[in-house]
Each structure stands twice: as structure tokens, then as C-alpha cells.
Amino acid sequence: MAVRSERLPVVDTAALLDLYERMVLVRLFETEAERQYKAARIGGYCHLCSGQEAATIGSVHALQDDDLLVTGYRCHGFALARGVPPAAVMSELFGRADGCAHGRGGSMHLLDVQRGFYGGWGIVAGQLPIATGLALALVRQERRQAVLCELGDGAVNMGAWHESLNLAALWSLPVVFMVVNNGYGMGTAVDRASAVPELHRRADAYGMPGERVDGDDLEAVIESTGRLLAAAREERRPAVLELLTYRYRGHSVADAGIAYRSKDEIAARMEHDPLVRTRERLREAGIEEATFDEIDARTEETLAAAVAAAQESPEPDVAELAAGMYAAGSGEQFARMLPGSPFGERDLVFAGGLGT
Amino acid sequence: MSTETLVPDPVPAAPASEVMTYREALRLALREEMERDERVFLMGEEVGVFEGSYKVSAGLLAQFGPERVRDTPISEEGFVGAGVGAAMLGERPVVEIMTINFLLVAIDQVVNHAAKVGAMFGGEVRCPLVIRTPNGAGNQLTAQHSQSLEGWFAHVPGLKVVAPATPADAKGLLKSAIRDDDPVVVVENLPIYKEKGEVPLDPDHVVPIGQAAVARPGRDVTLVAHSFATVRALRVAERLAAERGIEAEVVDLRSLRPLDVETVAASVSRTNRVVCVEEGWPTYGVSAELAARIQRACFDDLDAPVERVGMAEVPLPYAKNLELAAMPNEERIAATVLSTLELA
Numbered sequence: 001m002a003v004r005s006e007r008l009p010v011v012d013t014a015a016l017l018d019l020y021e022r023m024v025l026v027r028l029f030e031t032e033a034e035r036q037y038k039a040a041r042i043g044g045y046c047h048l049c050s051g052q053e054a055a056t057i058g059s060v061h062a063l064q065d066d067d068l069l070v071t072g073y074r075c076h077g078f079a080l081a082r083g084v085p086p087a088a089v090m091s092e093l094f095g096r097a098d099g100c101a102h103g104r105g106g107s108m109h110l111l112d113v114q115r116g117f118y119g120g121w122g123i124v125a126g127q128l129p130i131a132t133g134l135a136l137a138l139v140r141q142e143r144r145q146a147v148l149c150e151l152g153d154g155a156v157n158m159g160a161w162h163e164s165l166n167l168a169a170l171w172s173l174p175v176v177f178m179v180v181n182n183g184y185g186m187g188t189a190v191d192r193a194s195a196v197p198e199l200h201r202r203a204d205a206y207g208m209p210g211e212r213v214d215g216d217d218l219e220a221v222i223e224s225t226g227r228l229l230a231a232a233r234e235e236r237r238p239a240v241l242e243l244l245t246y247r248y249r250g251h252s253v254a255d256a257g258i259a260y261r262s263k264d265e266i267a268a269r270m271e272h273d274p275l276v277r278t279r280e281r282l283r284e285a286g287i288e289e290a291t292f293d294e295i296d297a298r299t300e301e302t303l304a305a306a307v308a309a310a311q312e313s314p315e316p317d318v319a320e321l322a323a324g325m326y327a328a329g330s331g332e333q334f335a336r337m338l339p340g341s342p343f344g345e346r347d348l349v350f351a352g353g354l355g356t
Numbered sequence: 357m358s359t360e361t362l363v364p365d366p367v368p369a370a371p372a373s374e375v376m377t378y379r380e381a382l383r384l385a386l387r388e389e390m391e392r393d394e395r396v397f398l399m400g401e402e403v404g405v406f407e408g409s410y411k412v413s414a415g416l417l418a419q420f421g422p423e424r425v426r427d428t429p430i431s432e433e434g435f436v437g438a439g440v441g442a443a444m445l446g447e448r449p450v451v452e453i454m455t456i457n458f459l460l461v462a463i464d465q466v467v468n469h470a471a472k473v474g475a476m477f478g479g480e481v482r483c484p485l486v487i488r489t490p491n492g493a494g495n496q497l498t499a500q501h502s503q504s505l506e507g508w509f510a511h512v513p514g515l516k517v518v519a520p521a522t523p524a525d526a527k528g529l530l531k532s533a534i535r536d537d538d539p540v541v542v543v544e545n546l547p548i549y550k551e552k553g554e555v556p557l558d559p560d561h562v563v564p565i566g567q568a569a570v571a572r573p574g575r576d577v578t579l580v581a582h583s584f585a586t587v588r589a590l591r592v593a594e595r596l597a598a599e600r601g602i603e604a605e606v607v608d609l610r611s612l613r614p615l616d617v618e619t620v621a622a623s624v625s626r627t628n629r630v631v632c633v634e635e636g637w638p639t640y641g642v643s644a645e646l647a648a649r650i651q652r653a654c655f656d657d658l659d660a661p662v663e664r665v666g667m668a669e670v671p672l673p674y675a676k677n678l679e680l681a682a683m684p685n686e687e688r689i690a691a692t693v694l695s696t697l698e699l700a
Contacts, residue, residue: 126464129435163431163433327537
């Protein structure tokens with residue numbers, strides 16, 4: 001991985017400091033999430049992104065306010081980066097009513113439509129066709145916006161990847177497919193899964209630009225993502241962006257992450273930690289040590305408040321089990337399903353959420 | 357000079373309905389909805405230049421242009437998913453899949469994505485997507501191209517599934533599906549595409565989702581069916597009336613999810629005997645669901661067990677005699693009806 005060469009800063013020091021604080025938020029949020037998972041306050045799957053903060057924060061920073069974001073299931077960091085309040089994310093992980101998906105989605109299915117975040121999705125590569133369709137809708141609505149579609153390195157061997165890239169190129173759609181290549185699809189190293197492990201080269205097959213960038217270099221991520229998003233937004237040119245990074249934790253919290261890689265490898269990668277590297281840049285720019293300590297302390301307070309809010313948030317009402325499943329007005333359509341129903345459509349659907 | 361006021365010839369009243377084929381009725385629904393709502397667009401393999409594999413979209417490219425009648429590559433997963441994404445952003449995509457057999461290539465997008473949008477994201481976003489696709493067998497298309505898999509989709513909470521058996525219902529249900537705020541699978545039917553029927557011309561006329569129809573009233577036994585099985589059931593009913601004086605009532609489900617158990621149960625409560633007919637395999641099928649619902653709703657009214665007729669439980673063979681034997685043909689339906697009436 002190339003070491004940063006001398007070049008003009010992509011963002012000024014104040015902005016870099018702000019981005020650093022967001023990276024700290026993501027790092028410490030994930031640490032807290034793992035703690036809460038082990039305390040059994042979070043259930044299900046829980047995929048942490050520790051180590052990937054520069055890729056996460058840098059790419060989202062490159063989005064304009066009205067651009068759209070779609071991700072896979074490793075989405076805590078992306079939600080936070082997009083500005084979803086930590087309390088709303090933690091509440092969702094806790095399965096509470098005040099979660100950003102009202103306790104229906106959990107760790108993998110965070111979203112915030114108001115912030116243009118159209119979901120964390122749980123099936124590998126499933127979000128790619130959807131991102132393609134969001135981009136198609138932007139074109140149809142003549143909106144000068146772009147879609148950033150995050151995926152992992154494991155998703156590039158799915159059919160949906162090929163179909164989506166082909167459609168995006170064929171129809172000139174404003175979408176950037178951003179491969180967060182953290183070296184392993186679950187427990188399988190990229191070169192054990194991909195015949196062409198230089199994943200960005202696959203863009204060639206669809207006549208679109210493909211770039212590989214050091215995903216732990218915050219400014220490099222911002223620069224490349226921003227440039228490709230601009231081309232998508234302004235010229236309807238789709239692209240593939242491969243960010244090389246590393247996840248410190250296992251695939252999910254259930255995976256210790258050491259069956260398929262060595263502790264030495266993890267330790268070696270931690271020496272290139274994106275937070276450390278960004279802190280170095282800030283030190284060079286004259287930021288003092290105390291500032292970093294303040295950021296840590298402030299973030300810990302934010303997270304303590306988020307956990308408290310999640311604990312206080314009520315569980316979703318069981319009477320609203322089916323809330324959201326069907327649109328308002330569907331009650332009439334289901335009314336005749338009732339007689340003799342052993343499945344309680346009346347209770348599940350009617351008292352619940354059909355259209356309230 | 358006469359001061360008489362000139363009275364214009366009276367304008368002839370527009371006809372309320374017209375006889376047309378099932379495919380023409382679908383085309384009229386698409387045209388009316390695309391004229392009514394700019395957000396509606398059609399997408400699928402060869403829907404534009406080729407005018408659709410079954411010519412449902414004939415003339416639409418000329419009228420609406422390639423942005424709204426969009427030819428796709430052979431990429432069902434890709435463009436069904438693109439429909440999901442476009443729908444989430446407020447568009448009204450109508451995606452055509454050449455036959456329901458090929459919808460399996462996109463089933464992840466239908467079941468794991470479209471069906472989940474509403475509930476999984478807590479009602480924060482909706483997915484008003486329409487998937488149009490025909491089922492059907494009987495032309496020696498063999499095992500991979502002859503299936504009726506609508507029950508798979510009707511199984512899934514979050515989806516709605518309709519399966520019209522007449523031109524009028526094809527128009528009315530497709531229009532309802534396009535106007536609906538949830539993902540709807542509209543199951544068309546290969547043998548019915550060419551069938552003709554009276555179709556209301558009022559652009560505001562729709563057939564509500566979730567309501568079955570009594571396609572033929574009768575007192576002796578109820579036949580419950582959908583899609584092409586309804587056509588078969590009606591033929592059997594006419595034959596039994598003519599040959600045996602048996603008056604069978606035919607309930608056409610029209611919607612599979614929501615399922616109109618009310619209309620089915622009301623019929624069975626009158627006739628006390630019921631045969632469920634489908635073109636799919638009965639095991640875990642639409643008729644299995646019906647049997648469960650009917651025994652619960654009509655337990656005290658039944659004079660005979662709920663009977664079922666469906667596709668033989670084999671991948672459909674090619675040879676004509678084998679194919680005919682496997683299908684829920686009219687002889688098998690009639691024999692089952694007589695058996696449930698204890699007349700066999």
C-alpha cells in the first residue's frame with residue numbers, strides 16, 4: 001500500500017479535526033457495541049467495522065447532502081457517518097422503538113431516509129441492484145444527485161454485481177460502487193475467492209473507470225470518492241472504487257477472527273491504523289495532544305448517553321407487530337382474509353400497523 | 357331567414373365496455389396508467405422494440421418512448437432489483453418477467469428485498485413495485501418453462517399476489533397493482549392471453565385487490581380456482597350442468613394474497629362440498645392453503661372432505677400424452693367433483 005506522498009491537503013485542518021472526531025465516534029461506538037453484545041443487550045448478528053474508519057468517514061464525507069447512500073450489513077459506521085444520531089443507532093441495536101428502523105431492522109438494517117441513507121441490507125450484493133434502481137430513479141426525476149453503493153470484497157463474485165455494473169454502465173447511471181476490500185469475505189481471503197483479486201480491474205469489463213485507493217488514508221478516500229461521485233452526479237458516469245482496508249475484529253462478533261489470519265498480521269495492520277495516521281496529520285498541522293484527549297472524552301460521553309437512551313427507549317409494542325409491512329389502505333384488501341383464519345390477521349395486521 | 361336554432365346531431369354515447377383479448381386488456385391498463393401517472397414506467401426483456409414476448413406492450417414504445425418503455429438485458433436479478441430501488445424513490449416501475457419460471461432468477465430481490473422494505477425498515481420507506489409475469493403449461497414447453505409458482509410468492513408476507521383469469525380482471529387488477537403502494541406480483545397466464553371478454557373502458561374502473569368473484573353461481577358444489585384453473589373449472593361446470601344437471605359454483609380467487617376466504621367460505625357454506633383446483637402442484641400449494649382455511653371456516657358445513665386437483669407432482673414432461681396426463685385436465689376435475697358428490 002502506497003504511503004502518502006506530499007500533496008495539497010484535501011480538507012483544511014478544522015475539517016480534518018472534525019472528521020477525526022467522527023472516526024473516533026465510529027471506533028468507540030463499535031467497541032461499545034461489542035461490549036453491549038457481550039452483555040446480551042444486543043442480539044442477532046453484529047458486524048463491526050473497527051479499522052475501516054477512514055474508508056467509512058471519508059467516503060460519506062464526499063457525499064453531498066442530497067446524495068444517496070446504500071450499504072451492506074456492516075453499516076453502523078456508515079449510519080453514524082451520515083449523521084444518524086448515535087442514540088438512534090444504539091436503540092436500533094437494542095431492538096427498541098426509538099431505533100432508526102423502530103426496532104424492526106437491527107444491526108444490519110439501519111437507515112435514515114431523511115439523510116438519504118436507504119439502508120443497510122443483509123444479503124451479500126443484494127443492495128447493488130437496488131442502488132442501480134435508485135440511480136435510475138434519480139435520472140428519471142432529473143435530479144443532479146449520485147448514489148454511493150457500499151459493498152464488501154465478497155460481493156464482487158455474486159451475479160448481482162455483474163448485472164448491476166452492466167446496467168449502470170449501459171444506462172449511464174449516477175452510481176459509484178465502492179468496494180470496501182478488507183481482505184476477507186467472512187473468513188476467506190480475497191485471493192482465495194477472486195480469480196482476479198485486483199477487484200477494481202473488473203470495472204474494465206463494463207467500460208467504466210475503476211480505481212484502487214489506500215482506504216486507510218482519509219484524504220485519499222475523500223479525494224477519490226468525491227471525484228468519482230462528481231463524475232456520476234454531473235456526467236452520469238458510473239465507477240468502481242476499491243478501498244483497501246482491514247477489519248480488526250472478526251466477520252461478526254461471533255467470529256474471533258483468528259482462524260484464517262494470524263495475530264501477527266492483525267498487529268502489523270494496526271500499525272497503519274487510520275486513526276493514528278489521521279492524528280499524525282493533525283499533529284503536523286499543530287493540533288495539540290490535549291485536543292485528542294478532549295475528543296475521546298467527549299465521544300465517551302456521547303456514547304454513554306446513547307446507551308442510556310437505548311436502555312430507556314421502550315420495546316416496540318407487540319400489538320404493532322405488523323406495522324409498516326403494508327401501506328396505508330391495505331386493511332380493506334385483507335379484510336376478507338379474516339373468517340376462519342387461524343393466523344390472526346386481525347390481530348397481527350389490523351390492530352397493528354396496516355396503515356396507521 | 358329561419359331563426360331556428362341548429363341542433364347538432366347527438367354525439368353517440370361512448371361504449372361502456374368492449375370485447376378484447378386478455379393481452380389487449382393488459383396493454384390498455386398499462387397505457388391508461390402510464391397516461392395517468394408520469395411515474396409509471398415499464399421495464400423488461402424486449403418490452404420495447406420487440407413489443408414484449410407475448411405482445412402485451414405492443415405500441416407502448418411508440419407512444420411513450422424508450423425512457424418509459426425500457427428494454428433490459430437478460431438480467432432478471434439486476435432489473436427487478438432496479439425496480440425495487442426506483443420504487444423506493446417514489447417511481448412506479450412495472451417490471452415484466454418473460455415467464456414466472458425466470459422470476460426464480462430474481463427471487464432474492466423479490467423475497468429478500470422487495471417484500472422486506474416496508475416492515476424491515478419500520479415503515480420508513482415503501483416499495484410500490486409491480487412485477488408482471490405469466491404462469492402456465494400445455495404447449496410442450498417442458499419442465500423448466502411450464503410452472504405455476506405463484507404460491508411461492510403468495511407465501512411471503514410483504515408481497516401481494518393477484519392472478520386474473522379474465523380480460524376484465526386483467527385490466528382491473530393490473531391497474532390496482534400499479535396504484536398500490538406495496539410490491540404486487542401480477543400473475544398473467546399464457547393460454548389466456550388470446551382469450552376474449554368484455555372489458556370496461558372507464559379509465560377509473562379498477563378491480564380491488566383481495567376480492568374473489570363468483571364466476572358462476574351454483575348450489576351443488578363449489579369449485580375454487582384462480583388463473584387458468586378458473587377457465588377449466590368453468591368448462592367443467594358447464595359440462596356437468598349439461599350432462600348431469602349438477603350446478604357447480606365457481607369461485608375465482610383473483611387475489612392469492614390477500615386471500616378472500618370470506619367469499620370462498622360463504623360459497624362452501626351454501627354448497628357444503630368443495631373442490632380446489634390449481635395448475636400448480638398441490639403439495640404445499642394454493643389448494644393446500646385453501647383446504648386449511650375452509651376446514652376452519654366451514655367445519656360444520658362440510659358434507660365431504662375438501663378435495664384438490666392440481667398438477668401431477670412431477671417436472672412437466674415433454675411428450676404430449678404425458679403432458680396432458682399430468683395437467684389438471686377437465687376429466688380429472690369432473691371426476692373429482694362427481695366423487696365429492698358421491699356420484700362417481
